Amino acid sequence: MTTCATNGMLETRDGLVYQTGFGNTFESECIPHALPKGRNNPRKVPYNLYAEQLSGTAFTAPRAENRRTWLYRIQPSVANGTEHIPRHHHHKVTTTTPAVFFGGVDPEQTVVTPRPLRWKPKPPHPANEECDFIDGMSLMATGGGSPLNKNGLSIYMYCFQTSMSETKRHFYNADGDFLIIPQQEALLIHTEVGRMIVHPKDICVIPRGFVFSIHRHNNDTSLESFARGYVLEVCKGHFTLPELGPIGSNGLANARDFWYPTAWCSATTPADYTYNADSKHTLMRKFGSQLFPKQLRHSPYNVVAFHGNYLPFMYNLDRFCAVNSVTYDHLDPSIYTVLTCVGSEPGTALADFVIFPPRVMATDSNTLRPPWFHRNTMTEFMGLIAGQYDAKEGFQAGGASLHSCMTPHGPDTMSYDKAVLDHCAMPVKFEEGLAFMFETSLIMTLSPVALKASYLDVDYEQCWQDLNADLFIGWDKFPTPKEEEQENEEE
Numbered sequence: 059m060t061t062c063a064t065n066g067m068l069e070t071r072d073g074l075v076y077q078t079g080f081g082n083t084f085e086s087e088c089i090p091h092a093l094p095k096g097r098n099n100p101r102k103v104p105y106n107l108y109a110e111q112l113s114g115t116a117f118t119a120p121r122a123e124n125r126r127t128w129l130y131r132i133q134p135s136v137a138n139g140t141e142h143i144p145r146h147h148h149h150k151v152t153t154t155t156p157a158v159f160f161g162g163v164d165p166e167q168t169v170v171t172p173r174p175l176r177w178k179p180k181p182p183h184p185a186n187e188e189c190d191f192i193d194g195m196s197l198m199a200t201g202g203g204s205p206l207n208k209n210g211l212s213i214y215m216y217c218f219q220t221s222m223s224e225t226k227r228h229f230y231n232a233d234g235d236f237l238i239i240p241q242q243e244a245l246l247i248h249t250e251v252g253r254m255i256v257h258p259k260d261i262c263v264i265p266r267g268f269v270f271s272i273h274r275h276n277n278d279t280s281l282e283s284f285a286r287g288y289v290l291e292v293c294k295g296h297f298t299l300p301e302l303g304p305i306g307s308n309g310l311a312n313a314r315d316f317w318y319p320t321a322w323c324s325a326t327t328p329a330d331y332t333y334n335a336d337s338k339h340t341l342m343r344k345f346g347s348q349l350f351p352k353q354l355r356h357s358p359y360n361v362v363a364f365h366g367n368y369l370p371f372m373y374n375l376d377r378f379c380a381v382n383s384v385t386y387d388h389l390d391p392s393i394y395t396v397l398t399c400v401g402s403e404p405g406t407a408l409a410d411f412v413i414f415p416p417r418v419m420a421t422d423s424n425t426l427r428p429p430w431f432h433r434n435t436m437t438e439f440m441g442l443i444a445g446q447y448d449a450k451e452g453f454q455a456g457g458a459s460l461h462s463c464m465t466p467h468g469p470d471t472m473s474y475d476k477a478v479l480d481h482c483a484m485p486v487k488f489e490e491g492l493a494f495m496f497e498t499s500l501i502m503t504l505s506p507v508a509l510k511a512s513y514l515d516v517d518y519e520q521c522w523q524d525l526n527a528d529l530f531i532g533w534d535k536f537p538t539p540k541e542e543e544q545e546n547e548e549e
């Protein structure tokens with residue numbers, strides 16, 4: 059069922075209609091007049107819908123940060139099946155099954171290492187195993203506290219072959235917001251407030267609490283094909299656009315290029331809407347890093363109308379307006395921030411999402427084009443969505459790297475040697491690739507699985523070892539203090 063009425067500007071792509079503008083308050087309805095006017099919670103909701111508020115911030119959060127959405131749905135979320143709480147004879151609540159951790163790793167069992175790390179593209183599960191978006195998630199790194207304290211962040215890589223429509227699973231994350239970056243294959247995402255089709259070079263954000271399911275858009279069922287990408291989860295606050303400071307009121311990711319879904323219901327007849335006892339539709343709830351399944355009685359995609367400012371959204375990275383130096387040197391990579399999640403101090407992010415997009419690089423003849431060598435108090439996790447990265451030869455699309463707090467890194471020998479000879483006579487259009495970085499002020503611990511993975515690039519550090527001391531010619535021109543001493547003694 060398609061949307062018949064919305065306000066604001068609309069964009070259409072892949073047959074879906076989106077509303078535009080970062081952080082706006084949106085209204086949308088599947089059928090005319092479903093949205094109550096002038097009040098949120100009337101005794102008689104149009105068409106006998108139920109009103110339900112989804113709060114993304116504390117009720118009393120400052121107005122500029124306050125996020126909530128009113129949903130008008132065929133049944134409230136609470137009327138979607140019951141759960142049996144197992145008890146033993148002493149009336150003590152027990153769990154009968156061992157904990158299942160989202161991303162395959164107990165965050166308490168993660169480890170630390172100061173080594174620079176790089177991974178090749180994560181391979182898919184064996185083709186004969188059914189694997190959907192949830193099964194296909196691998197926790198790579200986590201840090202900054204537990205979702206139980208509503209703090210910290212986690213980084214995942216996913217690979218899956220099976221749409222959640224096939225596994226009949228639906229999902230919500232009570233722990234935080236997901237930023238999803240498809241690297242291979244477009245995703246069709248069903249959410250309570252509408253659908254999005256997210257291609258590689260798009261990103262999407264699904265905030266805490268929304269029920270959604272992820273499907274392969276192209277429906278390719280050949281055994282070799284699969285979807286792959288990256289996910290950043292933030293467990294504190296929500297993503298916002300970075301401050302622009304002296305850049306002014308335009309540039310980087312512009313607010314009007316963020317797209318929000320329009321109201322949609324998965325079923326228009328009671329027969330399609332109701333799940334019978336054998337249909338085994340399951341809601342997977344991520345709560346405190348663990349997965350809790352629950353049998354569903356009916357489709358969770360039954361919101362006929364909504365209004366509010368707490369919503370999933372998507373953004374096409376081609377729309378990013380990059381800014382950098384056109385005189386000499388280059389600016390810190392923060393100049394490429396798409397979205398940020400504010401940390402404990404102003405200007406110090408819990409997580410920044412930064413991209414290195416195709417762009418014209420124009421500089422003077424004495425600037426080294428690739429990024430400088432550096433050590434950073436922030437932790438940097440990088441991924442490559444497509445093509446090549448300009449400072450590394452061995453960094454593959456679909457792969458990743460991690461440079462933790464104070465771990466030295468920079469261009470590899472081959473890239474450095476090439477760049478030193480480059481006189482930068484003409485501006486160069488860099489259009490070979492699209493890389494991104496998650497940058498956090500927190501120290502991350504690593505999944506022991508990721509550290510043992512077959513796709514870990516065990517020789518990564520080799521790429522810098524030929525940057526040797528032979529190039530230094532200072533002592534040929536000036537005597538060392540020791541030689542000077544000897545000369546004095548001889549006199």
Ligand SMILES: [Fe+2]
Pocket residue numbers: 432434438461467
């Ligand atoms: Fe770096």
